[in-house]
Amino acid sequence: MIGFVYPDYGYAWSGGTYLLLSTQIAAMAPHTVIGSCQPIEGSTPVNYSKVLNAFATYLATAMASYGRNASYAYLCVEQNLNLNAEEALRYHVINYVATDVQQLLSEINGSYVELRGSKTLLIVQSPSLIYVQPTFGEALQAWLMNPIVQGVLSLLALLIIIIAVATAHPLAASIGVALFIFSALPYISTGWVWVLLFAMGVVLLFMGLLTGGATHGILEGGGVVLIGLGFLSLFPTFQLQGQPIVIQEYWPLVAGASAAVAVLAGLVALILWKAIAVHIRRPVSEPLLTLRGLEGTAIEDIRPGGAGYIVVLGEYWRATAKTYIKRGCRVRVVDPGPPLVVEPIDCA
Numbered sequence: 001m002i003g004f005v006y007p008d009y010g011y012a013w014s015g016g017t018y019l020l021l022s023t024q025i026a027a028m029a030p031h032t033v034i035g036s037c038q039p040i041e042g043s044t045p046v047n048y049s050k051v052l053n054a055f056a057t058y059l060a061t062a063m064a065s066y067g068r069n070a071s072y073a074y075l076c077v078e079q080n081l082n083l084n085a086e087e088a089l090r091y092h093v094i095n096y097v098a099t100d101v102q103q104l105l106s107e108i109n110g111s112y113v114e115l116r117g118s119k120t121l122l123i124v125q126s127p128s129l130i131y132v133q134p135t136f137g138e139a140l141q142a143w144l145m146n147p148i149v150q151g152v153l154s155l156l157a158l159l160i161i162i163i164a165v166a167t168a169h170p171l172a173a174s175i176g177v178a179l180f181i182f183s184a185l186p187y188i189s190t191g192w193v194w195v196l197l198f199a200m201g202v203v204l205l206f207m208g209l210l211t212g213g214a215t216h217g218i219l220e221g222g223g224v225v226l227i228g229l230g231f232l233s234l235f236p237t238f239q240l241q242g243q244p245i246v247i248q249e250y251w252p253l254v255a256g257a258s259a260a261v262a263v264l265a266g267l268v269a270l271i272l273w274k275a276i277a278v279h280i281r282r283p284v285s286e287p288l289l290t291l292r293g294l295e296g297t298a299i300e301d302i303r304p305g306g307a308g309y310i311v312v313l314g315e316y317w318r319a320t321a322k323t324y325i326k327r328g329c330r331v332r333v334v335d336p337g338p339p340l341v342v343e344p345i346d347c348a
Contacts, residue, residue, distance in 0.1 A: 001025070004104060005032040005085075014040070017076060020094075022062045024113055027096040027104050028085040034093075035082030037073075052078050067114040069093050101129065136232045141193060145186045153183035174207055174219055178226075197230030291317070291333045291340065298329045298342075307339060 003023035005012045010032045012020050017034045020026050028034065039046040039055055046052065060073035069092040075081040088094045098104035109124040134142065144150060160176035163169075178200055185193055205223030296312030302325040310319045310331055319340040325331060326347055335341035
């Protein structure tokens with residue numbers, strides 16, 4: 001295992017330094033920095049000797065087993081000592097300084113490394129480089145870990161929840177709670193990000209459907225987006241498939257999630273189909289509400305562009321017409337107006 005702090009002007013502080021120094025071969029690009037390994041609990045540095053000694057000794061043991069300067073482990077953990085690439089190489093904290101991956105592999109070729117207490121010769125011939133990118137869930141968590149993003153989301157969630165309490169509006173309450181949970185994603189295991197996103201999406205979707213359209217589709221749309229994000233975060237990048245990196249029981253997990261999404265999509269489609277069917281079907285009571293198509297009798301003359309009264313369903317209605325209608329003529333309502341627009345159908 002080779003650890004490489006790369007590219008130029010990069011860094012590997014804290015956990016990154018632990019990873020680098022725990023590899024059999026450690027390397028850094030010029031103008032990079034490592035160090036500051038004091039453990040942090042939440043946002044507070046840990047100063048207990050029990051914890052510091054445990055971390056420092058474990059890291060020193062790993063470095064010594066690979067033939068590197070183990071004293072740096074204590075300085076890094078207990079004093080947060082930082083080193084640039086040249087200093088790390090000079091004090092034998094790392095093995096190589098290289099500008100890029102190709103130069104590093106070239107320098108490693110023909111060298112010896114300490115493996116299980118004995119020196120092993122390394123031969124590098126025509127290596128195939130495979131770049132593994134973070135999964136969607138990991139990238140999402142990394143973005144949410146940005147202090148600015150996290151601060152904005154938390155403040156926005158708090159303001160919306162306050163508004164929801166003041167107005168008792170279900171839309172504001174749902175969005176506020178969703179934003180609050182969303183801002184907490186960096187603190188859960190990456191493997192469970194998709195579960196939380198999926199669950200939030202389902203809750204928002206059904207809350208929107210149960211409100212009977214009071215949220216104007218905002219909750220339903222947000223639920224669909226979160227379900228999509230959860231499904232995307234379930235999939236690792238395609239480069240992982242067929243490579244030495246193996247995710248146990250990955251495809252059964254995907255199959256289960258796909259089945260759940262299919263069932264949910266079918267249920268949502270059924271609900272939407274029912275809603276659309278009800279919307280486009282004319283209700284039986286529509287004539288009683290609009291008067292369109294109903295017939296009545298003119299009780300006075302109605303001249304083109306003028307107005308007069310007619311009787312429909314036993315009620316007097318003010319109406320207008322495009323043609324002359326005499327008193328006593330039968331008329332039909334063609335536009336509910338107001339006023340009603342009628343046409344003659346039978347004049348004595």
